[in-house]
Each structure stands twice: as C-alpha cells, then as structure tokens.
Amino acid sequence: MINPKLKLNPKIWNDDVEQAPIRKGFGTGLLAAGEADKSIVGICADLTESTQMHLFAEKFPERFVQVGVAEQDLVTVASGMAAMGKMPFTSSYAMFSPGRNWEQIRTTIAYNDQPVVIVGSHAGISVGPDGGTHQALEDIALMRVLPRMIVLAPCDSVEAKKATMALAKLKKPAYLRLAREKSPIITTEETPFEIGKAQIFHETDGIAHVGVIACGALVHNAMKAAHKLEKEGVRVKVMNMATIKPLDTAAVIALAKECGAIVTVEEHQIAGGLGGAIAECLAGSIPTPIEFVGVHDEYGQSGAPLELIEHYHMGVSHITDAIKKVLDRKG
Amino acid sequence: MLTEKKIKELELKANHIRQSIIEALLPAKSGHSAGPLGMADIFTYFYFHALKHDPKNPDWADRDRVVLSNGHICPVLYASMAHAGYFPVEELKTLRKLGSRLQGHPHREWLPGIETSSGPLGSGVSQAAGMALADKMDHGQTATRRIYAFLSDGELQEGNSWEGIMFAGKYKLHNLLAIVDYNNIQIEGYVDDVMPLEPLADKWRSFNWHVLEVDGHDLRAIDEAVEHAHTIFEKPTVILAHTIPGKGVSFMERNYKWHGMPPNAEQAAQALDELKKAEELIKSAQ
Ligand SMILES: Cc1ncc(C[n+]2csc(CCOP(=O)(O)OP(=O)(O)O)c2C)c(N)n1
Numbered sequence A: 001m002i003n004p005k006l007k008l009n010p011k012i013w014n015d016d017v018e019q020a021p022i023r024k025g026f027g028t029g030l031l032a033a034g035e036a037d038k039s040i041v042g043i044c045a046d047l048t049e050s051t052q053m054h055l056f057a058e059k060f061p062e063r064f065v066q067v068g069v070a071e072q073d074l075v076t077v078a079s080g081m082a083a084m085g086k087m088p089f090t091s092s093y094a095m096f097s098p099g100r101n102w103e104q105i106r107t108t109i110a111y112n113d114q115p116v117v118i119v120g121s122h123a124g125i126s127v128g129p130d131g132g133t134h135q136a137l138e139d140i141a142l143m144r145v146l147p148r149m150i151v152l153a154p155c156d157s158v159e160a161k162k163a164t165m166a167l168a169k170l171k172k173p174a175y176l177r178l179a180r181e182k183s184p185i186i187t188t189e190e191t192p193f194e195i196g197k198a199q200i201f202h203e204t205d206g207i208a209h210v211g212v213i214a215c216g217a218l219v220h221n222a223m224k225a226a227h228k229l230e231k232e233g234v235r236v237k238v239m240n241m242a243t244i245k246p247l248d249t250a251a252v253i254a255l256a257k258e259c260g261a262i263v264t265v266e267e268h269q270i271a272g273g274l275g276g277a278i279a280e281c282l283a284g285s286i287p288t289p290i291e292f293v294g295v296h297d298e299y300g301q302s303g304a305p306l307e308l309i310e311h312y313h314m315g316v317s318h319i320t321d322a323i324k325k326v327l328d329r330k331g
Numbered sequence B: 001m002l003t004e005k006k007i008k009e010l011e012l013k014a015n016h017i018r019q020s021i022i023e024a025l026l027p028a029k030s031g032h033s034a035g036p037l038g039m040a041d042i043f044t045y046f047y048f049h050a051l052k053h054d055p056k057n058p059d060w061a062d063r064d065r066v067v068l069s070n071g072h073i074c075p076v077l078y079a080s081m082a083h084a085g086y087f088p089v090e091e092l093k094t095l096r097k098l099g100s101r102l103q104g105h106p107h108r109e110w111l112p113g114i115e116t117s118s119g120p121l122g123s124g125v126s127q128a129a130g131m132a133l134a135d136k137m138d139h140g141q142t143a144t145r146r147i148y149a150f151l152s153d154g155e156l157q158e159g160n161s162w163e164g165i166m167f168a169g170k171y172k173l174h175n176l177l178a179i180v181d182y183n184n185i186q187i188e189g190y191v192d193d194v195m196p197l198e199p200l201a202d203k204w205r206s207f208n209w210h211v212l213e214v215d216g217h218d219l220r221a222i223d224e225a226v227e228h229a230h231t232i233f234e235k236p237t238v239i240l241a242h243t244i245p246g247k248g249v250s251f252m253e254r255n256y257k258w259h260g261m262p263p264n265a266e267q268a269a270q271a272l273d274e275l276k277k278a279e280e281l282i283k284s285a286q
C-alpha cells in the first residue's frame, strides 16, 4: 500500500494519473529559486528550452548566460562565476554535460569545491528516437565517482522542483539528473523532501519479503510491480532513492535487514549506477542478495520511449520477475 | 566541369532527395528538417558526382571517406545513400524506429557506408584529420583517397572543432576537405545571436587552411570549389557553403524553429506539393 505518511498522489494507480516531464520541475524550481536568491545565474549551451531553463532566462535575462554549443565552456565558465560569489546552474543534455566535460567538472568544480549545479536533462533510454548517441546511461556513474559531488535523480517533476530549490540553498557541487519524457506524478506538494534522505513510498502490512530501491521515473514502475505482487501475497517495500550520493546508508541497511532481499531499479547501466551504490553499501555491511533492473552493458537505440523501456527490460513485468528471482535466491 | 545536362540531372536528383527527406520524417514523427533540406544540393553533388565510392561494395578500400560530423542532418545522408543504391529507398520510412538501421543519428555498426557514428557535435574534423593523416603516413603527397568532413556552423562553437582544425593545419592535410553548412541557424536562434562565428573565414585562414566560400545551392559553384580544392597541395581546404535552412519548402526556409521539428501530415503534403511543382519546372526546362 501507498505510504500514507508521505502524502503521495492518491491517483497513482489510475491510468489517467497526471503526467509531466521531470525536467519541467527543474524549470519551475529554478525560477522560484532565482526569485529568492539574486546570486543564482543560469548558464546554458543552446538547449535552454529543452532543459526548461527558458523560464528563468525569460524572467531574469540579466542573469542568464548563453555559451553556444560548448559544454566544456559551460561548466568552466560556471566555475569561474562561482569563484566570484555566484551560484550557477548549468544545463544541457546529460550525454554532453557531464558526458563530454567530465574532467572539467572534476577539476574546476568538484576538486575546487565550487558551488555549481550541473543539470543533465534527457538522461536515460526514454530519450527515445534520437537513439543511442543521445541516451545517457552512464551519467550517474560518472558523477557518483567524484568525491564531494552530490547526485540527485528525482522521481517526478514535483520532486524535481523541490530538489532544485534545495540545491539552490545547499550551494555545493551537485549533479541533477532529469528526463525528457512525461512521466506519472507520484508525489505532491506536501510530500517531504530532504537531500540525503530515502523514503519508503510503498509500505507493507507486516515485514516485507523484498525491498525495491529505485530512482527517477522508473519509481512508478517499481510501485506498480509492488502493487501487483501485493495482490499475490508478496509484500514489497519500494524505496525512492532521489539522492544517490550521499547515500542514505542507514535506510538501505535497515531495508536489507528487514527484507533480506533487494532489487534495484534505474534507467542506467547496471555498472556504476544506483545498483552499484547499493551493492557497495550492502557488501560492506550486511551482504544481501540483489537483483539489478537496468541496462545490461549495452547501448540504446532509436524507438518510442515506452517501447524502449520494455525492450531493455525495465518494464513492470521485468521488475516483478526480478522480485521473484531474488525471493528464490533468498530461499 | 559539369555539363548543362549533368547539372539538370543533379538538380532533379536533389529534388527527389528533398522529397525523400520529407517522406522519411513524416512517419518518424521526430527529427530534423531544416539542415537536411539545406544540404540536399551538396550531398547530391557528392553522392552523384564527386565521391569515389561503390554503393554495392561500401567497404571498398580505395573509396573516399565521408565524415558527417553534424549527425542530426542524417536524413539527407540516408536519402542520398538510398538513391545512390546503398539500400532500398523504401527503407527510409523506417527512420528512427526500433530496430531500424536508420538510427536517429548515424550508427557506423548498423549501416554499411557510414564511416563513423555521430550526433554529439564537434568531433568530426578531428576524426577526418586522423583519417587524412593516416593516409598521408602511408602515401605522402600521392594519397589519392579524399577525406570529406561535413560540418555545421553551430558545432564550430565546440572547442573540439578548433582542436581538429589546428591539427589539420599543422599536418598540412591536403587530402582533407571540410564543407561547412553555413546556414546561420542552430536550436535557439541565429548563430549570429547565439554565439557569433564571424569573421569565420579569417579564423580558418589563421589556422592555416585554404578557405573558399560558395552559394551552397549553386551546383556549378560547388563543383568549381571542390575542383579547385584538389589543386591545393600545401594545406587542407574548407568550403564555407552558405545555405538556406529548409531550402525548397517555403514555410521552412530560414526559420530556425524547423531545426529539430518534423512536418505533420498537412505540412508534409504541402512540402511535397511544392517540391513536385519544382520537379516539373526542372523537367520542363530540359
Ligand atoms: C555536443 C553536443 N551538444 C549539444 C547537442 C544538441 N544539439 C543538437 S543540434 C544543435 C544545434 C547545432 O547547430 P547546427 O548544427 O548549426 O544546426 P542546424 O543548422 O542543422 O539547425 C545542438 C545544440 C549535440 N547534438 N551535441
């Protein structure tokens, strides 16, 4: 059942559940943060509207900077502006930032400890018809490996707005992962949000058999899988892991202790992503069987977003399969 | 030099390629219109005249190499390749569909005749320069395979572009010819406004390239420029081709909104209607 304490969207199981692109929440969040804090600047590389930074750019043209198609310039200019007291948000597609400019981010933002937020939109396979060159499936790994870097992957546009506003206040090097396609709204304005805090979105009556840890738009598929299995008598908790780094290790360990079996779900390569972070955490504390739902060491291709989610085995049925498999392993 | 007859032939071919671009984009329901239409004359010139290639044997070792750096204009590459005989024209309708060889951005592994995968902008000049240098290592000034790098103006804002341009100047890669689609648009507006490139010819010149400028829709001028480039042995050459984005479809011409949009059914019908009328005009002039 839905965790009643979190005031999630009651229409979550309906076919007509409201949908919005996660990137939209970033756009409205940056606008709101920009109103409150004059040190915030927006910097973009020819993708202002795609990444939804146009809302900020239109309202605050004097605080908006256009670098052209130049992602290395994007983040290094941001580092320089941060050094002079600004709080820069940079945006592009995840494939190009942090995909193209990783070392510049490492040295001039993370190593330098400059408060720059790197916003990578159009992450994941659900980018769709643009194809494999544009589907960032490695960005969580790229950012997670950097000491000091905060990594957020919100589950819907409402949470993305809160994440953006929280990052504006935090003023630390951070990566915010966004998706292009519209996806179901899971949370509400009332749902609490805190960087570094995991939340159980799907609760169980009694001790859970399996714990599912998910991030991004796939949290909805994970919820549906848990809902389906609940009817079959399998008790599944679903944890929304909006902050991949710093990981809420206490929550992860508690879930593993309760369930003794974990499934991770992400629109990312298995190597180095959320699943990797959970495996690192549990291997060092309480080794627990884990099944990983995500992309298994291959590139994406053109196709419709939902078609690709199914094709690359991240659909609801693949999550229920993974849950059953990990239950078997648990014995 | 191109004969009158050849020019008419190429004009007709370019018209068919434009029609194929529209026919491919319509069922794809996403993709880029302006760039591909604007580059149709130049791609026709290369695939049906200048290029040394064999569509039935795409791996032929002595072929010229085509590096499409701005991968998003692949509808014009695919349409040119299909009309040249690399694959059936019918297959163009699979553009951007699951399992198609015609990926949203070109995929070297999937489609024979694609020399390199692209889409992420700005890495074409360096790859083409690498090819040209490798050939010069083996054959020196007598290297006969031409390396053609097709670039866009927007991607000249990438640092990687200028690293490649500097490199090619250093190694005097005479076997490398770059063609820039200078259409003055990118996603967010006119290149001039987003991040100006001018004085562009001077920039290339100062990086030790031979620079030519042409009207990218004038086949005779394109031919003269390419022929002239073959006579330059001491440097690489770039042709800055001034093109009209969306060329041939009145409501798309010069409008940057068409950078990354496909036509809907009604727009496609109007586009094809205009292109068919243009086709009749070309035929009646023959
Ligand atoms: C490295 C990189 N950054 C950003 C993009 C997104 N993008 C795709 S096309 C484009 C505009 C490029 O301008 P241009 O190639 O001149 O476009 P056209 O003339 O075809 O409209 C951008 C920013 C990309 N494909 N690659």
Ligand SMILES: [Mg+2]
Pocket (backbone or CB within 6 Å): B152, B153, B154, B181, B182, B183, B184, B185, B186
């Ligand atoms: Mg352009």
